[in-house]
Amino acid sequence: MHSNFVAHVRAQVSAYGDTRKYTYLREAGRELVEDVATYRELDRDARALADWLTRRDDADRPVLLLYPPGPEFLRAFLGCLYAGVIAVPAPVPHDALSMRRVAGMLDDAGSRLILTSTALRASLAAWLRDRDGAAVSLAATDDEPLGDPDAWVMPDITGDTVAFLQYTSGSTSEPKGVVVSHGNLMHNEAAISAATDADDTGTVASWLPHFHDMGLIGMLLQPLYAGGELVYMSPITFLKRPVRLLEAIDRYRAQVTVAPNFAYDLLARRVTADQVAGLDLSSLRAVVNGAEPVRAHTLDAVIERLGPAGFAPDAFLPVYGMAEVTLLASAARIGRSPCYLDVDYAALERDRIVPAENGTRLVSCGAAATGLDIRIVDPVTLRTLPDGHVGEIWLGGPSVAQGYWHRSEETTEKFAARTDGAGPYLRTGDLGARHDGELFITGRLKDLIVMNGRNLYPHDIEEAVRDTHPAISDAPGVVLSIDTEHQERLLVVQGVRTTALNGLPPTELVARIRTAVSRGFDVPAPSVVLVERRAVHRTTSGKVQRNSMRSAFLDNTVGGVLHEELEPSVQRLRSGALATV
Numbered sequence: 001m002h003s004n005f006v007a008h009v010r011a012q013v014s015a016y017g018d019t020r021k022y023t024y025l026r027e028a029g030r031e032l033v034e035d036v037a038t039y040r041e042l043d044r045d046a047r048a049l050a051d052w053l054t055r056r057d058d059a060d061r062p063v064l065l066l067y068p069p070g071p072e073f074l075r076a077f078l079g080c081l082y083a084g085v086i087a088v089p090a091p092v093p094h095d096a097l098s099m100r101r102v103a104g105m106l107d108d109a110g111s112r113l114i115l116t117s118t119a120l121r122a123s124l125a126a127w128l129r130d131r132d133g134a135a136v137s138l139a140a141t142d143d144e145p146l147g148d149p150d151a152w153v154m155p156d157i158t159g160d161t162v163a164f165l166q167y168t169s170g171s172t173s174e175p176k177g178v179v180v181s182h183g184n185l186m187h188n189e190a191a192i193s194a195a196t197d198a199d200d201t202g203t204v205a206s207w208l209p210h211f212h213d214m215g216l217i218g219m220l221l222q223p224l225y226a227g228g229e230l231v232y233m234s235p236i237t238f239l240k241r242p243v244r245l246l247e248a249i250d251r252y253r254a255q256v257t258v259a260p261n262f263a264y265d266l267l268a269r270r271v272t273a274d275q276v277a278g279l280d281l282s283s284l285r286a287v288v289n290g291a292e293p294v295r296a297h298t299l300d301a302v303i304e305r306l307g308p309a310g311f312a313p314d315a316f317l318p319v320y321g322m323a324e325v326t327l328l329a330s331a332a333r334i335g336r337s338p339c340y341l342d343v344d345y346a347a348l349e350r351d352r353i354v355p356a357e358n359g360t361r362l363v364s365c366g367a368a369a370t371g372l373d374i375r376i377v378d379p380v381t382l383r384t385l386p387d388g389h390v391g392e393i394w395l396g397g398p399s400v401a402q403g404y405w406h407r408s409e410e411t412t413e414k415f416a417a418r419t420d421g422a423g424p425y426l427r428t429g430d431l432g433a434r435h436d437g438e439l440f441i442t443g444r445l446k447d448l449i450v451m452n453g454r455n456l457y458p459h460d461i462e463e464a465v466r467d468t469h470p471a472i473s474d475a476p477g478v479v480l481s482i483d484t485e486h487q488e489r490l491l492v493v494q495g496v497r498t499t500a501l502n503g504l505p506p507t508e509l510v511a512r513i514r515t516a517v518s519r520g521f522d523v524p525a526p527s528v529v530l531v532e533r534r535a536v537h538r539t540t541s542g543k544v545q546r547n548s549m550r551s552a553f554l555d556n557t558v559g560g561v562l563h564e565e566l567e568p569s570v571q572r573l574r575s576g577a578l579a580t581v
Contacts (some may be wrong), residue, residue, distance in 0.1 A: 001190065003157075003186070006082055009225075010154075012227055013043040015227065016039050016200070017038070018038045021036050021037060022223070022229065024069075032233065035070065042074065043078075045149075047149035048145050049141060052079075053079060058113040062165055062405075063086065064109065064114045065077060065115050066093075066120060074210070077089065077220075080115075081164075082155075086162050086165060087163070088167070088177070089211040090102050090106075106136065108175075109405060114136060114138045161182050164180055165405050166180055166213050168323050178403075178404060180326055184326045188217065191371060194369070195286075196331075197334050198223075198228060198256065199227070200226060203252055203256070204256045205257050206245075206258045207233045207238035207259070208258060214258060214327060219232060233248065243267075249283065249284060250280050260292045261295050268301035271306070280309060281306055282310030282312070284315045290318065290319035290320060296363050299318075299363065316332075316337070317334055318331075319332070324395075324414070325395050327399075328369045329399075339364035340363060342362075343360050348390070348457075351389060351391070353389070355435075371397050371398055371399065374393060378392075379427075387433070391432075393428045395428060396426070400424075400426045430444055449488070458479040458480070462544075468516050469501075469504065470497075471497050471498070478493050478546045480549065489526070491528075492527070496532065498532075514528060527567045527570045528564065529561060529563075530562040531558060531559070535559045536549065537549050
């Protein structure tokens, strides 16, 4: 195996040249048209950009990449790697929240150069002027060739060389730049290939955003690593008509697709039986589901909906991972139907996994990816726990990234943990347990709600809330713990699709939510705030931001409020917070 990703890509170009390609499906009216680039063309463009970058003084720091969906991002990303320049994939800012996020990334990385497309150059230039970005240069890489591909010289790149900064989603904290080396990238791509049984005959079909770790590493770079092909579209293209992904899988006979759980939920709900009748999905062998909690009912619903089109139950591949381990940490076994475990919820509250009929259903994320070590550790005593005990998930191995960019204390705390004399390990902040050799994820350590000595998992309560009415079944929502003057109280902030209320008064919807939570989890009825769907804070990858929503509630800055019913102690806490401002 090559020590760095550039050497590996160059070998793939030599082996496959014009016989392998990347196909981007671009919207043209109601049709999708192909934008095709072969391995050889991608390599040529990467060498040209790399030659240009090596002659720029402002490329001595990480370079921010701001591109719309499409092939230009991949050319720019590879160009940075070819030049030995640290790339920083980022979402294009489009509103106040995303502008603050990207501005934070720009400042944190210390970037002096932004690469973008011609279509975005003017708006980004205006944004930079507004924030006094005089020290930052802006260049469009699709205007004309910027360098000479034949003048490119392979830089001195080793496995330890930093390849890119992957900024975390910020679901529980401020985004941080994860430092991913070429060695990390190579090891994790090999692990992904092993997990999905990828080879040089395979085709991946997906729609993921390129600035997200799953989109970058699991979608864009994985086919190039394995010698296969990619067919992809923009997230908006998929969200507008989810069946388009299935049509692409059928047309291009894709074997692999990659997405978070919500996307499969979308397919189950929005793809009709008539649409399924015209599809053949029998080519799929690895339908990767990760990046957020994998839901058993979603898997079952997809299998039922798409089964008539040849979708096999054993194609589903639940996985677990994060940016800090490059991407993949564990994966279910390919060719096996998803493994479910019904557990006693009362035992789960006591950090135990006890099988029980009609209990809370968990989905296995398999075993550690190739070359990685997973331990379940008590987050307080730092002792390794036996099977059946819930603890913090710790990861070790060559895929674990180098740390956080310019954050030495947080890097030491997060990436240099030791348990029972062994290490270093990455502390993931996720909770899970092993049972019969399978890893089950139970929640986030920071999100855990402790009430009356019981551990409550917010995502379980959030799921119960969504089941109360179709108007909220596909809308984001959060369950929070609010520390009042006397005790912890639950707060539900739930997005609503108002067009699906069908005349149901908001007061009745709140009553249903309060009853479902109180009876289902044996807790006092929660306070409830109903909001417009867009008002629930989410990361760029779609994860809800519970901490951010808690702050917004206490500061009374939650937008799009439709109706609220608050316990007096919760109302007083918010009023008190306002009084101290």
